[in-house]
Structures are given as structure tokens and as C-alpha cells.
Amino acid sequence: MLSTRGSNLLGVGNYNQALILDLIRRSPEGMSRVELAEKTGLSAQTLTNVTRRLAAEGFIAEAGKVGSGPGKPRTMLALEPSARFAIGVHLDPAVTTVVLLDLAGHVVHHREVQPTGSSSQQQLEAIGAVARELVASLPDPTRVLGVGIAAPGPLDTHTGRLLNPPLLPEWTETPLRHELALSTGLPALLEKDVIAAMVGELWVTPGGELGDALFFYYGAGAGVGLSLAGTPLRGATSNAGDIAHLIVDPDGPACECGARGCLGVSLEPATLLADARLPASTGSVPRDPRASLDDLCRQALSGSARPVAVLTRAAERIARGLVQLDNLLDLTDAVMGGPVWARLSPFMGPAVADALGRAGGVATVNRLTLRESRLGTDVAAVGAACLVLDGAFTARPSHLLITG
């Protein structure tokens, strides 16, 4: 859990500013100076200085007074969501999503770029054009802080390149970060999609609710984003979270790695649709299975035997994966999300909870709490935009540079 204590030392104004903004941002009704003082331990003078500076820069505004009992009514300070914005891009085999996010984490605009039949260069141009259009739609485009890009791994975050993503072969060795920075004129960040999803979830969740948690991301592939003590876990090369070869079903399908029943191959949307005898995609976009997945979920909810069996087995495989991850890391929450999950969750949510309740091999003391992602189908794109906001505004003690 991140500390909420401030520092009254000189020279740490930016840290205090980020801390206060973070507390106000996570409180939908706003916060009074009295509450802020209680939470941070900052002196009244320091608090007045910090909140005055935040108000002068347009980040917060007074939002009425509340009074309970004796004493002066307290002035509430609330976030100004339109103070800053960020662009988020999610590169996905089925569809690339571009969002404009405000400081409150709300999606102001959502656009999709279809990858059909175009090279990565053409797609980059299309993504850049959409991003520029979203920035230009704002009365003050200078309020956009940057563009965050979420992409399937593996990737090289030092050079901002995708390496050899198995689901996006045409993007191999593409200098994605550099190209998008160039075409938008904005600072750009690149992050693996599952880590971006976890960052996004942490950004929009009230402080302290997600400490040791995983984000089970189910899209064209499945992966996990991890948060330990409230901080996203990236690993040595920022590629943490690949669970494709976690074995979850000894009787499952053969995997290219030589084993059977690896989580990735067992949960592939195309495999589920084939098992349920539904087409892999409908309509004009060959790699977009969204309509077929909606059909699969609808049929399962109506009790159709084969779809029920297919999705129940998928839920059991997910539950086995969750148990192994929980045993390894001793977590409290599993946040479920991603574009495929969002389509299947009306059936899969209860089915995974049920399978988790029946699962053997649980070695942890607390049962994992399942939650739905707060961010819906756009989670990776929103997470990508949150990376930009998180980098600019989240108070972390590591940002405290006290020398001497």
C-alpha cells in the first residue's frame, strides 16, 4: 500500500502536491483541508500552500461547503477532471483502440482502427491521425500530457520497440514509441498490455482497495498484470505476466511448447468457438471474433448444452490458473477484464467464482476475491493513458529526492 503521509521538509513540494492531488482525485465528493491534514500529517500552512498551488494550476477547485455538528463548515476541494488529458492506444490483433482520457479517468472519446489488410506502417499512420484528431478536439490541446501505448509482449521498453509478438507478427521490431511520438508530437510511453491494465485499475480504484492483486487479462491472449503492495510489478525487462504456458488442464489441447493444456492455448477464443461449433468470426473483419463471442455467451446463458460445457471448462481452467498464481504470491484480489472477458463475463463471472470455490490445491489463508474490472472493454487503452497520468501525478516515495 502506498504511504499517504506527507513531508513538511522543504524541497519536497512536488511530492506533497502529487500526494494531495491523488487523495482528492480518489475521493468523488472531494476532501476538506481538515481530512487532508488528518491523512497526510501535513501542517496547516503546508496544506494551504499546496492546495493554493493546485488551484492556481487548475487541478482542483472549491466544491461547496459541508458542515456536520458544531464548528465551521468545511470547504470541500474537488478534482477538475478537464485540467489534463492523456491519449491511450491499445494495439490488439482484432482491433486497435484509441481513447482520450481525462484526469478523473473518464473516457472522453473512443475510436477504433481496424487492422484489416494494412501494413504496420499504414496502421501507425491511421493511429497517429486518430490521436491527432482527438487532441485537436479539445479547446486547449496543450492540456494533453502524452500518449501511452499498450501492446502485447514481448517488448523492449528501453528502445520502445515491439520484439516478436506472436499475435502481431507484422509488428515485429517496430519502433512503436518513436513513431507515435513523432506523428503526434507528444511524449510517448510503451507498456505491455497486461501491465497497463493493472496500472489503469490501480489508477481508478479508491486508494488502498487493491494492494496485492492480479489483473487477469483475457483478450486475444491471456496474461496477468500484478500489483504487489499497491505498486505494479514489471520485472527486469518490463515483460512480467506471461502465463500462456501455465498448465491448467492435463487433458487440454496440445501446445506449441510440447505440453498439453497450457492456459494460453486452452483459452484461445478461436478454440472455444470451434469447440462450441460456432464460426471464429462473423461479418467482414476476419480477425474480429466479437460477434461470435457474444453468440457463445448468449447461448450459454440460455442453457444450450455445448456452449455451457465449453465455457464451464474454460472457467475451471482459469480458476486453476488463479489458484496457482495466488499460491505463489498470496494475493487478496483477482480483477477480471480484457476484451474477451468483457464479452463472456455474464456467464464466466459466476462460473469462475463457482470453479474457484470448488478448486483443490489452495494453499493460501484467504480466499481470492474476484472483481470485475472497472474499466470495461477499453481497459488496456485506458490503462495506457493512465500510465501517462500515473507517471505525472502519482506520489511515490521514490520521487522524493532528498540529498545531503
Ligand SMILES: [Zn+2]
Ligand atoms: Zn505451452
